[in-house]
Amino acid sequence: MGKIQTLGVLTGGGDCPGLNAVIRAVVKTAVNKYKINVVGIEDGFEGLIKPGKTRYLSEKDVEKILARGGTILGTTNRGNPFQYKVMRNGKVATLDYSDRVIKSLKKLGIDALVVIGGDGSLRIALDFFKKGVQAVGVPKTIDNDLEATEVTFGFDSAINTAKDAIDKLHDTAESHHRVIVVEVMGRNAGWIALEAGMAGGADIILVPEIPFDIEKVCHKIRQRDKAGMKYSIVVAAEGAAPLGGNAVFVHSNDPCAPERLGGIGALIANEVNRRTKHETRVTVLGHIQRGGSPTTFILYLFTAVFTTALITALRPGQSPPPVKTPSV
Ligand code: F6P
16 A cells, blocks of 8 residues: 555444444544544445545544444445445436546545455455455444455344354244244345354254255244143344255345345245144344444454554555454
8 A cells, every 4th residue: 555644444344343443443542643634434344436525534433432332423324335336217317437436536536445344345445456446344234245255343242242142032932833924034044043043042043045845844833842842942144045946036116226135034934834823923023133233252363463554554565563363
């Protein structure tokens, strides 16, 4: 990287706990340590397409946000500048606004970008990097589905939330002798279902990576019934699909909106009820998995590691100071 005087920071894609902690780390490291200005860009790359969506961030602006969920900059999971969707004469038109973004960066004097994002936003960052924009990607997503990243920001918090819900659902499932299907997020990855399900002692876990056989699900439930455990917890990732079938999507009236998974839990619950005659319920955890404070593990590990990575990026050729990191 060349000499950096101004850094831009944005959050893109679905929010998750820990975004504010990263924004704070960026500002504190850049402003305090290197006297570099930081421009906060609102709503992901949208903030570089539409006017009036940027502001300087001082240390005071990031006070007390360390443990706050969400993102003070706002975010969106739409608005890829390379494939920007707009309605034109009642039809969806896809436009390339990437040059407009580069123009905005120049106008704002931003020398490098810190993109806090998931697969979508980091791919966009890479495409801008290929067009000559200096960029650092910070991997965040509750889905934990980023290649070459062991644990993303947000994942640990999401599985804690999901595990907590599964624990509570166990209580009511047992009292009412019911089968409860818990639908968790994760898009096409089963990490949340697998880790929260295992930690929560789920009886059956269904992930997108392995198509499920509904008869085997029912068999397991009947077995538990026979053994005197007249309740079961099924954790299903939203992207799970039956053998020979497809994942389930939510219908949207907005033609510009990205596809959204959801509904497999209800289908499984109905089918289990039809085949086993067992009373069933479905709980969709939904966006509750994206909110709340980041866990201590995430706060420590990522603020420490990320701050070090940023220091390295801003000080080319020099080794970062040692950071004590727990082994993952
Ligand atoms: O990528 C994060 C995520 O929460 C996925 O797990 C989920 O499929 C999707 O975003 C939901 O998106 P939205 O916020 O648009 O409903």
